Amino acid sequence: MSSCPRCDKSKLRLEHEGKEKGEVVWSIYYCEDCGYSFRDSEPDHILVRDKRRQVFNLESTNPEDYPFMMAPNPRKKSG
Amino acid sequence: MNKLNDTNIDSVASIGSLRDYLEFLRRNKQFITWPEAVMPEPDIRNVIAAGGRDFMTQPAILFDKITGYPGKRMVAGVHGSFANIALLLGVPKQSSIKEMFYEMVRRWDSANADLRRVDPGSAPVHQNRIEENINLYDLLPLYRINEYDGGFYLGKANVVSRDPSDLENFGKQNVGINRIQLHSKDSFTLLSPPVHDLGRQMRIADETGLPLKIAVMLGNHPAMALFAATPIGYDESEFEYASAMMGAPMALTESGNGMDILAETEIVIEADYQPGEYKIEGPFGEFPGSYSGVRRAPVFKVTAISHRDDPIFENIYIGRGWTEHDTLIGLNTCTPIYAVLKKEFPEVEAVNAMYQHGLTGIISVHQRYGGFAKTVAMRALSTPHGSMYLKNLIMVDADVDPFNLTEVMWALSVKTRSDDVIVVPGMTGIPVDPSSIVPGKSHKLIIDATTHAAPDPIGVDSAMVEPPVGADIDALQRMVSQLQEAVE
Numbered sequence: 001m002s003s004c005p006r007c008d009k010s011k012l013r014l015e016h017e018g019k020e021k022g023e024v025v026w027s028i029y030y031c032e033d034c035g036y037s038f039r040d041s042e043p044d045h046i047l048v049r050d051k052r053r054q055v056f057n058l059e060s061t062n063p064e065d066y067p068f069m070m071a072p073n074p075r076k077k078s079g
Numbered sequence: 080m081n082k083l084n085d086t087n088i089d090s091v092a093s094i095g096s097l098r099d100y101l102e103f104l105r106r107n108k109q110f111i112t113w114p115e116a117v118m119p120e121p122d123i124r125n126v127i128a129a130g131g132r133d134f135m136t137q138p139a140i141l142f143d144k145i146t147g148y149p150g151k152r153m154v155a156g157v158h159g160s161f162a163n164i165a166l167l168l169g170v171p172k173q174s175s176i177k178e179m180f181y182e183m184v185r186r187w188d189s190a191n192a193d194l195r196r197v198d199p200g201s202a203p204v205h206q207n208r209i210e211e212n213i214n215l216y217d218l219l220p221l222y223r224i225n226e227y228d229g230g231f232y233l234g235k236a237n238v239v240s241r242d243p244s245d246l247e248n249f250g251k252q253n254v255g256i257n258r259i260q261l262h263s264k265d266s267f268t269l270l271s272p273p274v275h276d277l278g279r280q281m282r283i284a285d286e287t288g289l290p291l292k293i294a295v296m297l298g299n300h301p302a303m304a305l306f307a308a309t310p311i312g313y314d315e316s317e318f319e320y321a322s323a324m325m326g327a328p329m330a331l332t333e334s335g336n337g338m339d340i341l342a343e344t345e346i347v348i349e350a351d352y353q354p355g356e357y358k359i360e361g362p363f364g365e366f367p368g369s370y371s372g373v374r375r376a377p378v379f380k381v382t383a384i385s386h387r388d389d390p391i392f393e394n395i396y397i398g399r400g401w402t403e404h405d406t407l408i409g410l411n412t413c414t415p416i417y418a419v420l421k422k423e424f425p426e427v428e429a430v431n432a433m434y435q436h437g438l439t440g441i442i443s444v445h446q447r448y449g450g451f452a453k454t455v456a457m458r459a460l461s462t463p464h465g466s467m468y469l470k471n472l473i474m475v476d477a478d479v480d481p482f483n484l485t486e487v488m489w490a491l492s493v494k495t496r497s498d499d500v501i502v503v504p505g506m507t508g509i510p511v512d513p514s515s516i517v518p519g520k521s522h523k524l525i526i527d528a529t530t531h532a533a534p535d536p537i538g539v540d541s542a543m544v545e546p547p548v549g550a551d552i553d554a555l556q557r558m559v560s561q562l563q564e565a566v567e
Contacts, residue, residue, distance in 0.1 A: 019149075068374065074286070
């Protein structure tokens with residue numbers, strides 16, 4: 001895999017390889033830009049950006065473009 | 080079929096662990112082992128969703144031939160049917176949902192918790208300990224729960240946490256079910272709305288700088304998930320509720336980071352909250368049957384893992400209902416709303432809040448006077464659970480069974496007038512409701528389908544037919560069924 005199916009960027013990290021009798025049968029990748037993870041044995045409508053449901057593709061990987069679930073709370077001053 | 084346990088599990092009272100319960104389900108034809116090799120995607124999702132189409136009788140399904148995970152075991156559907164819930168409650172597995180509701184109500188105020196302590200050195204959960212080279216991907220046979228989820232999720236994680244500012248307070252120790260998305264071999268994001276107990280503890284950690292540690296229990300005594308998902312008070316213990324509601328002892332031990340955990344849990348992941356650190360999380364197919372959006376969610380770092388020998392990873396299928404999520408939380412959503420209402424309005428007969436965690440609820444009530452049902456509805460909408468989750472509320476007479484949708488539709492058809500419908504806009508709601516204009520805010524809708532009563536003059540000249548009901552009629556119904564069964 002050379003680019004993320006979801007955001008199309010290329011900072012993919014190999015996370016884990018599934019093996020049967022010593023042979024690699026699939027690999028899990030993680031996109032360091034958008035946080036997406038996937039297994040390379042999944043179908044094309046998950047792995048190929050143009051074949052995915054477009055609503056699930058990301059155009060931005062800037063975290064600030066996404067709302068917080070549980071926003072950070074400011075530190076209270078002691079005393 | 081695989082036998083999972085050598086213990087003699089002949090009654091629900093002898094269940095001490097997930098393994099015990101699976102063996103108990105097997106004996107009652109409510110557990111199967113999937114016989115074929117499966118790919119993590121899409122096979123596991125497909126098998127569980129297919130089995131779950133019959134939510135009255137679906138068995139729990141164990142997978143032990145998952146391609147790429149040799150020797151690993153995963154189970155889903157443990158709470159996936161009302162037959163499984165009935166067996167957990169110790170009632171016949173053919174019991175009706177209404178009968179189980181009243182069984183839950185009967186147990187609700189029980190104070191007889193029996194928590195026992197097991198030394199960590201002899202607790203099964205600590206049979207194996209990992210403190211270095213942690214790799215969640217290697218330990219857990221993961222699968223993408225819904226196909227456009229943003230990653231691999233733990234959908235049935237029972238998360239134990241303590242109040243960082245009151246570490247010794249057992250009651251404030253919380254057990255909740257939170258969705259968890261993996262972000263590396265040893266880190267994950269965890270979602271907790273700010274109003275939930277863990278969200279409150281995270282806020283305290285942010286504000287004070289005190290550390291917040293959690294223990295994520297995977298594969299538990301089935302009463303734990305049932306009551307971890309139940310809305311109870313901040314200073315009430317889910318462990319005590321689980322034991323009291325089961326009427327059975329539960330064995331606790333201590334995790335490596337100081338949490339109380341079930342001694343026979345299959346897997347426990349210990350982790351530290353990382354204040355201020357966020358990752359892009361989601362989407363995730365949630366219980367309303369829609370994907371939640373992409374959000375920034377707080378990060379936790381795994382510090383250690385304990386697990387039993389040959390552990391069973393328990394997970395879930397959740398999405399557009401009906402799914403295991405709905406069966407798991409259905410009755411224990413109804414019961415606390417009923418318990419609050421019944422104290423103030425003894426006229427309340429039953430509460431059915433099983434639909435999407437109570438987004439639609441049906442309450443039956445003895446109509447004392449004109450408008451009374453609407454008063455009860457207003458109170459239901461201000462209960463701790465109702466204020467967030469109840470969105471559409473249908474009020475019916477006490478002689479209408481709210482668990483029988485045919486009867487509810489009859490009441491809607493013949494009792495409701497346009498001025499019996501109230502919409503209260505701009506109220507609190509749940510963030511994952513796809514109909515929200517702003518996530519977290521919603522309307523409240525009350526449809527009063529009860530009979531008009533004085534001083535309302537409507538309907539006085541159209542008395543209702545009273546069909547034959549009662550124990551004699553129930554016996555006749557059974558006789559008709561038996562005669563039908565006997566036809567050659």
